[in-house]
Amino acid sequence: DTAVSQTPKYLVTQMGNDKSIKCEQNLGHDTMYWYKQDSKKFLKIMFSYNNKELIINETVPNRFSPKSPDKAHLNLHINSLELGDSAVYFCASSQAAAGVDTQYFGPGTRLTVL
């Protein structure tokens, strides 16, 4: 039973395309996140949703749009993909209301833009 799952695991696409990455958690957590790990290996937060509401929105191009249909899902849609979007994207979840921010991460989606 995977706690935080992401699909697809690998995504190779051409510049200019639109793509989506899906994330689901079965931990009953109320907060979900998207992180980007770039070529320099920094893991940086992009978005955070708490109970389907956006609470963190870092300086991310508006080509990136998160969508949370329910507490257990947080999808990431990327329009007009660019070379610089190539990275590993991690989804995570936590029970932030509990006050202890132990975030549980998915396995990552490696996006390659050609």
Place this chain on the structure above:
Amino acid sequence: DQQVKQNSPSLSVQEGRISILNCDYTNSMFDYFLWYKKYPAEGPTFLISISSIKDKNEDGRFTVFLNKSAKHLSLHIVPSQPGDSAVYFCAARGSNYKLTFGKGTLLTVNP
């Protein structure tokens, strides 16, 4: 502007010895610190954490020390095992539960 720094990109130790991974931070508003471990092709997994009101937290072979005045924390693993070989990320919590991660340190434990 790196608010969380792990200045050693890699560390190599012998099995059975102590591994010490270091982390420095600049933001005095961070209230919680965490260590994550990451194997290749997997997501980071939570290892151990410490609140800013404490200076030590221990869990089995893992101990985290926090020196608030120096804005420094360290993770001690003793005894180190080959299965501990992974990338270790230090993270600090700020407002809105936002975690800021360091760049990671690759630990290699040699048999």
